[in-house]
Amino acid sequence: xxxxxxxxxxxxxxxxxxxxxxxxxxxxxxxxxxxxxxxxxxxxxxxxxxxxxxxxxxxxxxxxxxxxxxxxxxxxxxxxxxxxxxxxxxxxxxxxxxxxxxxxxxxxxxxxxxxxxxxxxxxxxxxxxxxxxxxxxxxxxxxxxxxxxxxxxxxxxxxxxxxxxxxxxxxxxxxxxxxxxxxxxxxxxxxxxxxxxxxxxxxxxxxxxxxxxxxxxxxxxxxxxxxxxxxxxxxxxxxxxxxxxxxxxxxxxxxxxxxxxxxxxxxxxxxxxxxxxxxxxxxxxxxxxxxxxxxxxxxxxxxxxxxxxxxxxxxxxxxxxxxxxxxxxxxxxxxxxxxxxxxxxxxxxxxxxxxxxxxxxxxxxxxxxxxxxxxxxxxxxxxxxxxxxxxxxxxxxxxxxxxxxxxxxxxxxx
Amino acid sequence: xxxxxxxxxxxxxxxxxxxxxxxxxxxxxxxxxxxxxxxxxxxxxxxxxxxxxxxxxxxxxxxxxxxxxxxxxxxxxxxxxxxxxxxxxxxxxxxxxxxxxxxxxxxxxxxxxxxxxxxxxxxxxxxxxxxxxxxxxxxxxxxxxxxxxxxxxxxxxxxxxxxxxxxxxxxxxxxxxxxxxxxxxxxxxxxxxxxxxxxxxxxxxxxxxxxxxxxxxxxxxxxxxxxxxxxxxxxxxxxxxxxxxxxxxxxxxxxxxxxxxxxxxxxxxxxxxxxxxxxxxxxxxxxxxxxxxxxxxxxxxxxxxxxxxxxxxxxxxxxxxxxxxxxxxxxxxxxxxxxxxxxxxxxxxxxxxxxxxxxxxxxxxxxxxxxxxxxxxxxxxxxxxxxxxxxxxxxxxxxxxxxxxxxxxxxxxx
Numbered sequence: 001x002x003x004x005x006x007x008x009x010x011x012x013x014x015x016x017x018x019x020x021x022x023x024x025x026x027x028x029x030x031x032x033x034x035x036x037x038x039x040x041x042x043x044x045x046x047x048x049x050x051x052x053x054x055x056x057x058x059x060x061x062x063x064x065x066x067x068x069x070x071x072x073x074x075x076x077x078x079x080x081x082x083x084x085x086x087x088x089x090x091x092x093x094x095x096x097x098x099x100x101x102x103x104x105x106x107x108x109x110x111x112x113x114x115x116x117x118x119x120x121x122x123x124x125x126x127x128x129x130x131x132x133x134x135x136x137x138x139x140x141x142x143x144x145x146x147x148x149x150x151x152x153x154x155x156x157x158x159x160x161x162x163x164x165x166x167x168x169x170x171x172x173x174x175x176x177x178x179x180x181x182x183x184x185x186x187x188x189x190x191x192x193x194x195x196x197x198x199x200x201x202x203x204x205x206x207x208x209x210x211x212x213x214x215x216x217x218x219x220x221x222x223x224x225x226x227x228x229x230x231x232x233x234x235x236x237x238x239x240x241x242x243x244x245x246x247x248x249x250x251x252x253x254x255x256x257x258x259x260x261x262x263x264x265x266x267x268x269x270x271x272x273x274x275x276x277x278x279x280x281x282x283x284x285x286x287x288x289x290x291x292x293x294x295x296x297x298x299x300x301x302x303x304x305x306x307x308x309x310x311x312x313x314x315x316x317x318x319x320x321x322x323x324x325x326x327x328x329x330x331x332x333x334x335x336x337x338x339x340x341x342x343x344x345x346x347x348x349x350x351x352x353x354x355x356x357x358x359x360x361x362x363x364x365x366x367x368x369x370x371x372x373x374x375x376x377x378x379x380x381x382x383x384x385x386x387x388x389x390x391x392x393x394x395x396x397x398x399x400x401x402x403x404x405x406x407x408x409x410x411x412x413x414x
Numbered sequence: 415x416x417x418x419x420x421x422x423x424x425x426x427x428x429x430x431x432x433x434x435x436x437x438x439x440x441x442x443x444x445x446x447x448x449x450x451x452x453x454x455x456x457x458x459x460x461x462x463x464x465x466x467x468x469x470x471x472x473x474x475x476x477x478x479x480x481x482x483x484x485x486x487x488x489x490x491x492x493x494x495x496x497x498x499x500x501x502x503x504x505x506x507x508x509x510x511x512x513x514x515x516x517x518x519x520x521x522x523x524x525x526x527x528x529x530x531x532x533x534x535x536x537x538x539x540x541x542x543x544x545x546x547x548x549x550x551x552x553x554x555x556x557x558x559x560x561x562x563x564x565x566x567x568x569x570x571x572x573x574x575x576x577x578x579x580x581x582x583x584x585x586x587x588x589x590x591x592x593x594x595x596x597x598x599x600x601x602x603x604x605x606x607x608x609x610x611x612x613x614x615x616x617x618x619x620x621x622x623x624x625x626x627x628x629x630x631x632x633x634x635x636x637x638x639x640x641x642x643x644x645x646x647x648x649x650x651x652x653x654x655x656x657x658x659x660x661x662x663x664x665x666x667x668x669x670x671x672x673x674x675x676x677x678x679x680x681x682x683x684x685x686x687x688x689x690x691x692x693x694x695x696x697x698x699x700x701x702x703x704x705x706x707x708x709x710x711x712x713x714x715x716x717x718x719x720x721x722x723x724x725x726x727x728x729x730x731x732x733x734x735x736x737x738x739x740x741x742x743x744x745x746x747x748x749x750x751x752x753x754x755x756x757x758x759x760x761x762x763x764x765x766x767x768x769x770x771x772x773x774x775x776x777x778x779x780x781x782x783x784x785x786x787x788x789x790x791x792x793x794x795x796x797x798x799x800x801x802x803x804x805x806x807x808x809x810x811x812x813x814x815x816x817x818x819x820x821x822x823x824x825x826x827x828x
Contacts, residue, residue, distance in 0.1 A: 063753060063754040094745075237727060313650075314649045322823075322825060328544025334479070335480025336478050336479075344480045361546070363547075402820060403817045406732055
């Protein structure tokens with residue numbers, strides 16, 4: 001691999017046992033495709049990712065009362081042994097009642113027939129506008145077109161799942177295990193807006209040719225989501241269609257046993273992959289120019305609420321845009337989240353410079369102030385807040401709120 | 415009175431027994447002033463409002479863990495019989511520790527001396543940047559300057575309390591009571607950003623020359639806040655300094671008895687006054703071009719959460735800017751607030767046109783669609799959501815999210 005590392009964020013290190021290969025490569029036994037089916041006016045809009053062998057798989061969805069038909073249909077599939085995912089952009093097939101469910105089921109059946117598989121081995125994922133009819137024939141012809149065009153790279157597949165994303169988000173890694181074996185791990189993600197709690201408005205598909213126990217796939221997927229897609233926010237808005245699917249097909253012939261050093265090493269690689277993909281989503285947040293990490297320590301019942309309040313405050317987010325170390329707004333947001341009656345004894349540091357102690361803003365000398373002003377102009381900014389109490393520790397990565405976000409979302413339309 | 419009525423919003427009617435007088439007039443026995451004291455680079459920045467007679471008063475503050483020194487000091491004053499409020503803009507005196515508290519107390523004392531009153535009869539209210547030292551001498555000289563400049567109108571006072579507001583928000587009303595007496599009621603408000611739950615980042619000072627029991631002032635203030643400043647959101651951000659003070663000084667000689675028809679009539683006038691002032695704050699929300707009302711009915715435990723989620727969704731707010739009847743985003747936001755596992759059986763209407771039934775978006779014909787598109791271009795837009803369940807009913811007024819909001823808040827700075 002030449003060029004810049006996939007692990008671009010200061011908050012994610014490439015594990016020493018991980019080697020980057022071509023980002024659109026796939027592990028053995030997986031194929032992918034993407035076609036233009038006419039759901040979007042132009043560009044690729046339907047993608048298919050397939051394992052040629054049986055898999056052990058795990059799925060996770062968003063936590064909303066309103067979910068799309070693809071989420072509902074996939075939830076009823078054989079989620080522990082999925083063979084393929086059919087994904088489309090341009091229309092999320094949400095709130096379209098029986099018609100939307102019918103289209104989802106028809107696309108599942110059409111994909112299964114084209115792949116000569118049982119329908120309940122096919123997962124679905126749709127993203128795009130909510131509350132509009134997803135053109136059924138277009139989706140079905142897209143599914144068939146993809147099945148006929150499957151290849152060994154994810155280039156077209158990654159394009160087909162994008163909405164307002166600036167570009168594809170994907171990586172492929174060779175993971176050297178302590179046992180001496182090497183397995184391959186790849187991931188493809190999308191997401192830019194409607195990104196918040198419970199792993200955000202996004203898709204992430206992960207494939208490995210390691211042979212894994214079901215408990216390993218479930219464990220690693222669950223743990224890594226909690227440290228990645230569950231810790232990001234672009235706009236505080238939970239999608240109706242978030243979908244993460246992990247597939248392990250064993251094509252490498254390398255068995256990774258539960259609770260083994262190999263499982264730990266694979267988990268470290270998956271953690272780095274998913275954290276970087278999550279950070280790509282924040283950095284590519286609609287209109288985003290800068291990413292911040294708010295880390296909060298203190299009482300367990302407060303840390304998550306306070307971190308989310310700060311990450312989603314439009315005042316904090318516009319200050320981040322303005323490269324303005326406006327700690328007043330961070331404190332205000334924490335005060336709102338804590339509520340009346342809670343002692344406001346908080347410490348605040350930005351880029352390691354303490355700016356408030358026990359709830360009182362410190363007088364900074366001119367040089368410290370200049371250092372701080374320079375630090376907040378970076379593309380990634382670190383904020384640390386300490387609350388009273390113990391036992392809680394969390395982080396949220398968030399983007400700034402920009403004119404471009406307003407433009408995108410006032411013009412992107414029904 | 416010539417010109418446009420103060421009661422501009424479609425959601426507030428002028429009660430038939432209320433007559434508008436000059437908006438910067440005051441009831442008998444009240445005086446006000448505003449001066450430039452140098453807290454802001456230019457413009458009036460310190461204001462004083464005084465009752466020449468004893469009063470019955472009520473105060474309400476924001477509900478944050480972090481409140482300004484003026485809120486803390488006023489909380490310890492004789493809040494049931496306040497004689498004056500000293501207010502300033504340009505600096506909110508928040509998170510400045512003992513120094514900030516000292517400045518607040520010194521300004522209370524200086525005002526009391528200038529007015530020859532006890533210090534604990536003086537309320538304080540500061541608005542502006544958080545976490546910076548409020549220049550003590552400037553504030554004190556402003557207090558003395560105001561005390562020497564008191565007059566019968568609120569013109570300068572209203573100017574002195576503004577921050578990013580486009581202009582003053584005030585009205586003065588003559589209220590014809592069923593008993594045949596007339597009392598006067600005036601109110602002055604400020605607020606444009608950091609506006610959310612628990613009556614928003616704002617000040618509102620209300621004066622009447624009616625003679626009221628303490629229980630009446632408390633009751634009317636509490637009830638009217640719940641229907642006005644507690645129901646608005648510009649950006650979902652709770653201030654550290656929200657302050658509402660109501661003064662009744664009896665200078666009219668008209669006694670309004672508790673639980674009398676006169677009390678009801680005065681309450682109706684106060685309700686209309688405070689609702690319109692609250693709507694002025696939303697309409698003047700930083701960068702706002704359009705105001706919407708989201709009304710939610712259904713299960714008591716859900717309505718507030720859902721209404722707030724919709725009012726504060728940047729996706730709904732940018733759609734409002736774009737005059738885009740994007741019901742998908744309203745449904746998505748409701749789905750997020752309700753959370754996984756809650757049946758999503760909701761009805762949605764925009765400007766009386768039903769657009770979703772039982773969680774499914776309806777197919778609208780071309781003419782209905784055009785009617786809807788025209789309706790959402792108005793300056794005030796009505797949205798109604800019905801959830802499963804009963805016993806709950808609420809409303810939130812909110813502004814759109816605009817480029818100008820981003821400009822103001824990325825450039826307004828420490």
